[in-house]
Amino acid sequence: MKEFLPKLIPNTIMFLVITVFISIFKSVFGEINSSVGVTIVVALLVLMQKDLTKKPIENFLKLLTINVFLGIVSHISYGNMWIGIVLNFITLGLIGYLLTKDLNKSIILPYGLQYLFMLYKPVQGIDFTNRMIALIFGAVLIMASQYIVHSSKKEANAVGEVEDRNKLEAEICVAKYDNDEYKKFRLFEKDIYIHKKRALYAIKLGALTSITAFVTQYLGLAQGAWMSYTIFSLTEIYSEDTKVRSKKRVEGTMIGGLIVIISFLVLKDDTSRTLIILLAGYLNPFFKDYKHIIILVTISSVAPLALSHGSIFAVGQRLMFVIIGAILALIVDKLIYVTKHEDNFNKMASIKI
Template identity: 25%
Template sequence: MNKKLIISKSLVFIFVVAFVVGFKSIFGDENTLIGITTITATLMFLSKDLTISPIRNSIRLILLNLFIGICAMIALSNIWLGIVINFIALFTVSYTLCYNLETPMYFPFTLQYLFLLSAPVNIDQIPKRLLALIFGALFIMLAQIIANKNKMSKSGNKILISVCNAITSKIESMKGKSKENTDIDIESNINAFRKMVYDKREVEFYLTEEGRIKLNLSVALESIYTMLKVIDKSDDVLYIINNLEQLILDTKDVLEGKDIKTDLEKDIYEFLSECEKRNISDLLTLQLLDSTILLKDTLQELKNLKKENYNLVKSIGDIKNNGKIKYMSKNHKSLKFCYAMRVAITITFGAFITDLFNLSEGRWIMFTMLSIINPIYEISKGKIKDRILSTIIGSIIVFILFNIFKDTTSRSLILMLTGYISGYLKEYKHSTICVTVSAIGSAAILGDIGSLTLNRLIFVALGALIAIIANKVIFPYKLKDSNDELQAIYKGAVSDMLREIKNVAEGIKQPHGIKNLLIITSLVEEKLKVNNQILGINSYDKLIKEERFLVTNIYELYIWIIREKVNPKYVKYILDEINQLIEYKNEPIENTIEEIKANIREIKDLRTKITLSSIVIILKELRKISDIKIAV
C-alpha cells in the first residue's frame, strides 16, 4: 500500500465525515441518512462527467430526489397505497439508472428511498426534508463542476499520452534501438478515454469539439499501434515510421500543452507527395498510411482548437432521423426491464411485510434484498453466501467490541475506524463486514447490542431467502442473456456504421452518428470482456479483437470519405464496392478481393488506393469474423 493511496483515502474519509456531520447540523438528525446517500451518490457520479449541461443535469437530479422523497411520504401514509407507490418508485429509479454499457447508478438512490421509508418525519418536518433532498442534488452537481470540469483534458490526455509512449516504444523496437514496452493495455485505455467522450455529450448525442477531435486521435493512435504489431518491415514502412516518430512526439507535446515548431500542413503535403511517388500497393502499408494521415489531420485540428472552444458543440445532423442510436433494448427481456421489475416486486413485498407486522428492524429485510439482487443472476448468486457470512462475522465483532467498550466515545471511535478501514476494502464480503459493524453499532451506540444483533441476523436471513427466490423466478437475467443482448447491440452498430459510409459517399453527412456508434462498440467490448471473465471463457477474445479491428477500419474509411479524400473520378466505382460491404451475407468474396487488389496495383492515385485498401480489409474482416463465429 503506497503513501499516496493512504493520504488519498484518509482525505476522502475526513471529507465524508465532515460532510455528514455538517449535513446533520443543517438539516437535523432525521435527515442524516439523506446526507449519507448524497455523499455516496456524489462519489459514484465522479466516474461520470455531467459538466457539459450543468443546469439540465441539476434539474434532473433535483426532480429525481423530489420524486423519491414525495413517493416515500405517500407510501408511508397507507399500507395498501404503499404497495402501488413503492412499486412505481422502485421500478422508475431502477429502470432509469440501470445501464447496459455503463456502471449502474441506481444504488444510492434506491438506498435513499429505503432510508426515507425507514425514517418517516412529521408534517412540520417535510419542508426541511425536501430542502435536504434538493441540497443533496445540487451538491452532487457542485462536486461534478469542481472535480470533472476539465476531466477530458486532464485524465483523458494522460491516457492518449500513454498510447503515444507505447507507439514510440514499438517504433524504437522495430528500428532495433530498444526493447518494446508491452506492459500497457492499449485497448482498455482507449476504451476508458472513449467513455469520457461518451459522458460529455450534449443531449446524449452531440460531441464537443474537444471530444470530436480527440476521438479521432484515439482511433488514429490505436490503428497505428495495431498496424505496427502486424506489419512487415519494408522500405515504404520504414519511410512511414520515420515520419511517424516525429509526429508522435508532436502529438505528445500538443497533449501536454506545449507549442510545436513543425509546420504540419507543409509536412503533410511533402509526406503524401513522396508516398504517391512510391506507388505503394501493400494493403497494410496503405492502412498504416491512412492512419498516419488521419493523425496528422487531427493533430492540426487540435493544435488550432482554442481552449474556449473545447466545449463547443456543433449540432450537425438530426437526432430524430439518426435514431439517437437506440442501442438499449427496451423490451421485456432487456437487462434494465428485468432488473427493475425484480427489484420493484421484491422490495415492495419486503416493505409490505415490514408494515403489516410492524417490524421495528424490518428495514434489514429490504436492505439485504437491495444488496443481493443484482441485474445479472450469476453475480447475485455469488453475493448471497458472502452477505450472510459477513453479516454473522460483523455481528460477532460488534457484539464483542461493544461489550468491552461501553462508553459512547469509545463506541463512536470504533465506528469511525470501521468506516475508515472500509475505504481500503474492495471485495464485497470484506466491505459487508464493515457495513454490518457500522449499521448495528450506529443503532446500538446508546443501547443494548444483543437484541439488535439477533434481530438483524434474522431479518438478513429472511431478506436473503426472498432475494434468492426472486433472482431465480422473477424476470431472471443471466450472463448468457447479457452476452446475447450485447452481441445484438454490436451487430446493429456495425450495420449502422456501414450504412453511414454509404450515406457519406452519397453526400449525406451525419458525423455525430458514427462517432456515437464507434464509442458504443468500445463500451460493448469492455462489457463482454467482464462477462466472459466471470464465465471463465476466453473463446470469444479473438472474436472481440477482430470485431474491434473491423470497427476501426470502418470508422477510418468514413473519416477518409467525409474529408473529401476520395478522387471524384472513382466515386461511382467506390460506391459499388461500398454496397458490397453493406450487402455482405457470408458469401465467397475471394474473387472480389483479388479484383480490388489488382485495381489498387494499377491505379496511381494514392487517395483511391487508400480507399480501396480500406474496403478490402473490411471485406476480409467480415469474412474472418463470420468464420470465427461458426467455429465458436
C-alpha cells in the first residue's frame, strides 16, 4: 500500500487527462482513429524524457515524417496483402533498427504499435483523411509539449548537452574498440556500419510481423492481430528477455482472462462490466512488472469483446493467438539470433580506455 499512495494523486490526474484527451480526440477524428490518439499520448510521454527543442525544426520534421510515412504505408499494405508482405517487413524492420540506438525498445513502442493499430484498423475516404490529419496533429502536439516542459530548463539543458557529448564520445570509443558489434559495408564508395544486434533484431521483428499480418488478412482472422501485437511485444534484442517476457505474457493473459470470465459470471449488467474496463485502465500505471501489466491489458482489451461475444469466447480467442505469437517469437529468436546481456557487459568490461 505504501508504494501505491505516493502515486495515487499523480496517476489519477494523468488518467483523467488522458481519458479526456482520448474522448476529445475521438470526437474530432472519429472512433476508428482512437488508437492513433493512444499512441500519440504514449509517444509524447516517452519522448518527454528527451529534449527535442535543441534542434526543433529538424526534430519536428523527423516526427512528422515518421507519422505520415507510417500512415501512408499502413494504408497501402492493407490494401494489397501481397505488397504488404514487403512493406510491413521493411517498415517494422526500419522501426526496429533506427529507433533502438540505445539498445532498448522504449522509443519504438509507440511507433511500432501505431503502425500495427493502423494496419489492423484500415480506413477509407474521410476517415483516412482524418487519420492523416491526426498524425500531423500528433507531431505538432509532441513538439508543443516539448517547449512547455523544457523551456524553463535552460541550465539543465546546458548540462544535458555536456552529457550528450560525453555519451557520444563514449559511443565512439565503444565503436572503435568493439568492432565485433558492427559490420562494415561499402556502398557507393562510402563505408556504412551496421550494428549487428540491432540489424538482427530488426530482421526478426520485420519478418514475424509481416508474416502474421499476411496470414491474418489471408485467412480473415478476426482477432489475429493479437499474434502481431504479441510478437511485437515479445521480440527482443536479447534472448533471455524474450523467454522471460513470453512466460509472463502467457501467464498474464490467462490470469486476466480468468478475471474477466469470473467477473462476467458475477456481474450481469453492462454498466458494472464497463466499470471493470475503466478500473483496469486506471490501475495500469501503478504496476511495473510485465506480468501484472499484461493482466490489466488483457482485462481492458478482452472485456469489450466479451460484452458482445461472451467472456469464454473472447478469452479463448485472445489466449490462442497470444500463445501462437509467443511460440513464433521463441522459435524465430532461437533460429535467427541468440545473445545475452552478459555478452555485452563482458565486452564492455574488457575495453581499456
